[in-house]
Amino acid sequence: MPIIVEKLTHKYMPNTDNEFVAVQDISLTIDDGEFFGIIGHTGSGKSTFIQHLNGLMQPTSGSVTVDGFDMSDKKQRVRGRALVGMVFQYPDYQLFDSTVLDDVSFGPKNMGLDAEEARQRSLEAMRMVGLEPEHFAEKSPFELSGGEKRRAALAGIIAMRPKYLVLDEPMAGLDPSGRREILATIDSLREELKCTVIMVSHSMEDVARAAGRIAVMNDGRLYAVGTPDEIFSKTKELISMGLDAPQTARLAQELRERGFDVPQDIYTNERFVKWLRGRVKHA
Amino acid sequence: MISISNIEYSYDGALKKALDGVSLEIGEGEFVAIVGHNGSGKSTLAKMLNALLLPDKGSVSVFGMDTSDEEKTLDIRKKVGIVFQNPDNQIVTTVVEEDVGFGPENLGVPTEQIIERVHSALEAVGMLEYAKHAPHMLSGGQKQRIAIAGVLAIDPDVLVFDEATAMLDPLGRKAVIEIASRLNREKGKTVVMITQYMEEVTAADRVIVMSGGKIAMEGTPEQIFRKGDELRALRLDVPVMVELRDMLVREGLMKESNVLDVSQMAEVICPLLLKN
Amino acid sequence: MLKDITLGQYVPGDSTLHRLDPRVKILLMIAYIVAVFLVKRIEVFPIVIIFTVAVTLLSRVRLSYLAKALKPMKLLLPLMFLMNLFFIKTGELIFKWWIIEVYKDGLINAVFIVLRLATLVAGTSLLTLTTTPIALTDGIEKLLSPLKIIKFPAHELAMMMTIALRFIPTLVEEADKIMKAQLARGADFESGNVIKRAKAMIPILIPLFVNSFRRADELAMAMESRCYHGGEGRTKMRVYSFKTIDLIAVIVMALLIAAVVLLNKYMPAVW
Numbered sequence: 166m167p168i169i170v171e172k173l174t175h176k177y178m179p180n181t182d183n184e185f186v187a188v189q190d191i192s193l194t195i196d197d198g199e200f201f202g203i204i205g206h207t208g209s210g211k212s213t214f215i216q217h218l219n220g221l222m223q224p225t226s227g228s229v230t231v232d233g234f235d236m237s238d239k240k241q242r243v244r245g246r247a248l249v250g251m252v253f254q255y256p257d258y259q260l261f262d263s264t265v266l267d268d269v270s271f272g273p274k275n276m277g278l279d280a281e282e283a284r285q286r287s288l289e290a291m292r293m294v295g296l297e298p299e300h301f302a303e304k305s306p307f308e309l310s311g312g313e314k315r316r317a318a319l320a321g322i323i324a325m326r327p328k329y330l331v332l333d334e335p336m337a338g339l340d341p342s343g344r345r346e347i348l349a350t351i352d353s354l355r356e357e358l359k360c361t362v363i364m365v366s367h368s369m370e371d372v373a374r375a376a377g378r379i380a381v382m383n384d385g386r387l388y389a390v391g392t393p394d395e396i397f398s399k400t401k402e403l404i405s406m407g408l409d410a411p412q413t414a415r416l417a418q419e420l421r422e423r424g425f426d427v428p429q430d431i432y433t434n435e436r437f438v439k440w441l442r443g444r445v446k447h448a
Numbered sequence: 449m450i451s452i453s454n455i456e457y458s459y460d461g462a463l464k465k466a467l468d469g470v471s472l473e474i475g476e477g478e479f480v481a482i483v484g485h486n487g488s489g490k491s492t493l494a495k496m497l498n499a500l501l502l503p504d505k506g507s508v509s510v511f512g513m514d515t516s517d518e519e520k521t522l523d524i525r526k527k528v529g530i531v532f533q534n535p536d537n538q539i540v541t542t543v544v545e546e547d548v549g550f551g552p553e554n555l556g557v558p559t560e561q562i563i564e565r566v567h568s569a570l571e572a573v574g575m576l577e578y579a580k581h582a583p584h585m586l587s588g589g590q591k592q593r594i595a596i597a598g599v600l601a602i603d604p605d606v607l608v609f610d611e612a613t614a615m616l617d618p619l620g621r622k623a624v625i626e627i628a629s630r631l632n633r634e635k636g637k638t639v640v641m642i643t644q645y646m647e648e649v650t651a652a653d654r655v656i657v658m659s660g661g662k663i664a665m666e667g668t669p670e671q672i673f674r675k676g677d678e679l680r681a682l683r684l685d686v687p688v689m690v691e692l693r694d695m696l697v698r699e700g701l702m703k704e705s706n707v708l709d710v711s712q713m714a715e716v717i718c719p720l721l722l723k724n
Numbered sequence: 725m726l727k728d729i730t731l732g733q734y735v736p737g738d739s740t741l742h743r744l745d746p747r748v749k750i751l752l753m754i755a756y757i758v759a760v761f762l763v764k765r766i767e768v769f770p771i772v773i774i775f776t777v778a779v780t781l782l783s784r785v786r787l788s789y790l791a792k793a794l795k796p797m798k799l800l801l802p803l804m805f806l807m808n809l810f811f812i813k814t815g816e817l818i819f820k821w822w823i824i825e826v827y828k829d830g831l832i833n834a835v836f837i838v839l840r841l842a843t844l845v846a847g848t849s850l851l852t853l854t855t856t857p858i859a860l861t862d863g864i865e866k867l868l869s870p871l872k873i874i875k876f877p878a879h880e881l882a883m884m885m886t887i888a889l890r891f892i893p894t895l896v897e898e899a900d901k902i903m904k905a906q907l908a909r910g911a912d913f914e915s916g917n918v919i920k921r922a923k924a925m926i927p928i929l930i931p932l933f934v935n936s937f938r939r940a941d942e943l944a945m946a947m948e949s950r951c952y953h954g955g956e957g958r959t960k961m962r963v964y965s966f967k968t969i970d971l972i973a974v975i976v977m978a979l980l981i982a983a984v985v986l987l988n989k990y991m992p993a994v995w
Binding site for chain 1: 484485486487587588589614615617618619620644646647680683684685687688689691692695696699701710711713714717718720721
């Protein structure tokens with residue numbers, strides 16, 4: 166069963182002078198097993214939006230349903246939240262315990278699992294994110310490097326075995342290798358756990374490569390939702406919205422503006438090379 | 449102008465040296481980029497440039513002043529300003545203009561001059577209209593521009609950006625890079641840009657690649673980006689357009705070239721398309 | 725949004741009160757407190773009330789803000805009133821019903837104490853309502869600076885206040901984010917007894933502390949990098965000068981105190 170968002174609106178400080186509409190009239194469905202990307206610049210409402218997916222925020226109007234559980238209802242929210250794992254941008258906001266293993270076990274223990282089960286799940290989660298328990302289990306989370314902290318935070322959520330994994334800027338602040346590794350980890354988690362991944366990212370290259378569908382948010386509204394092909398065919402609009410487009414999409418756009426007929430679905434280097442090869446040979 | 453000779457540095461309790469025999473000369477008006485993976489020592493190197501850290505071994509000389517000479521610390525910091533990574537943790541006061549004035553206040557600059565300096569610094573980063581705002585209400589990118597203004601108000605000759613774009617979104621990042629290159633071009637400021645984003649170093653005169661506390665590679669962006677495999681081995685990457693260039697060269701679709709960014713690539717592709 | 729909380733309670737404006745030198749304003753507030761405490765007889769109180777109302781009008785701060793300042797007192801004031809009303813049993817008995825007895829002195833005292841507290845809170849709030857936090861810290865620093873001779877850290881104190889004011893919204897926002905991150909991991913802050921709830925705070929407090937220490941460290945480095953080396957030889961971007969308007973304010977306050985003292989002595993008794 167999917168996540169269904171219907172006419173979601175969220176206002177901060179409603180009915181005051183400072184009322185601010187962060188998210189307005191968003192309707193979309195995220196299906197099981199999808200890799201769903203969300204892009205939008207700072208202040209576009211994407212953070213507010215994803216916090217509705219596990220009930221950390223409640224809609225001012227509209228509804229969010231996770232596997233049939235209405236997230237506005239206090240009792241149903243508890244069950245819905247258990248399905249949605251949320252990894253925030255900065256691991257420093259969640260790591261607190263004295264060892265990595267204890268920290269990863271925090272979630273499973275809160276779910277009411279007994280100590281041994283929680284431990285098993287945590288060890289498994291650590292292995293999945295590439296933190297070998299032999300080496301990391303007894304380390305303090307505060308001694309870890311930036312990339313390792315990110316993995317520990319991810320493991321803390323994976324250990325709860327969510328059906329939906331929501332990731333807020335999972336690669337921000339990492340070096341290029343760290344970014345590649347985390348993205349590969351997310352991909353393998355999707356394979357192994359068969360979970361739905363919802364990823365917010367600034368990096369268009371990463372979203373273009375990984376996501377099956379992308380939602381573009383602008384000024385609190387859903388500007389567009391569709392496959393990368395559909396979204397990056399609107400490169401011109403994305404740029405005018407102050408969003409980054411993948412560089413190859415920019416190149417294609419630049420060539421179009423110089424009067425060449427570059428197909429709309431070219432936004433990766435691989436596709437560009439293929440197209441250019443065909444184009445040069447045909448002539 | 450800045451001369452670093454064979455410095456070593458270890459943090460308290462660390463087993464590995466953060467800097468392990470680094471020597472570097474930075475000339476006046478240069479735009480130098482320093483790249484490296486997390487923990488490569490690049491940020492430690494930045495903090496050596498204005499005596500925030502002092503080397504265990506070797507020496508750092510700034511305009512002829514040795515950074516280990518305590519008498520000269522303030523003079524060195526007047527010459528070399530640093531913009532740090534986290535915009536929140538470098539803004540001191542509750543009003544934007546007051547914060548920009550913090551440096552000149554510390555230096556005992558007379559009040560009328562502080563007001564002038566604050567005005568022109570805010571103008572240089574395009575934040576004049578926010579002079580009376582509270583910093584915590586601004587976006588990350590805007591805060592970082594305030595931090596740059598705060599450094600500019602001291603009027604240093606050298607501006608160091610210590611991963612100043614790492615926590616920003618693409619728009620904020622672009623603004624910081626544009627300001628840095630403009631200050632370099634128009635005001636003749638020496639810029640040292642420390643970053644992990646390879647796209648950000650294409651405009652530099654010289655790129656220094658760090659790894660394991662040492663300088664691993666050094667050269668112009670064109671030279672550095674010809675060594676994609678070497679960069680990847682150092683946990684780095686090449687810009688997307690360089691990757692495309694290499695792919696096209698391998699396919700025999702394009703001759704070897706120095707293409708680094710989108711507009712250069714378009715320039716090379718256009719004649720290809722016209723010919724065929 | 726939590727970060728929208730206003731600091732102190734400054735209301736932007738350009739009234740006479742806003743334009744007073746903060747140093748003068750702080751001293752005047754102290755004088756005002758003295759004036760309120762100098763009132764010995766209830767008959768004299770109207771003059772303090774008239775003064776407070778007049779100054780409030782002059783500040784052009786909406787009365788609702790003053791009401792807000794009094795809000796924390798909404799339990800204390802009635803309690804004080806009732807305690808004085810029922811427990812002072814001197815003077816003539818003016819009301820009696822069942823076991824409840826109210827004496828004249830009790831009534832007067834009850835009214836007196838409520839008036840004193842209300843005017844104190846209202847009057848002193850006007851200082852924070854019309855002065856920016858930064859002007860306030862500047863004022864405190866300047867007023868305390870003579871104490872530097874006895875090694876009192878006036879500048880350091882003011883710098884600490886400034887930094888605290890600057891980082892309160894940042895920390896509140898951070899606490900909010902940490903709480904959400906832990907909620908997402910199934911943390912429960914709402915159920916259980918006191919001990920259980922206190923324990924539930926640990927996953928919030930530890931990241932908050934760890935992050936704050938790192939912040940403090942980075943901030944110290946950024947400040948040093950910007951040539952900070954203590955208060956010595958420091959100039960100020962904002963300078964305050966004693967203007968005519970400040971002089972007038974001082975005179976008015978002196979008149980209030982004189983009036984209170986004189987009326988205490990010479991005003992004929994009403995009761």
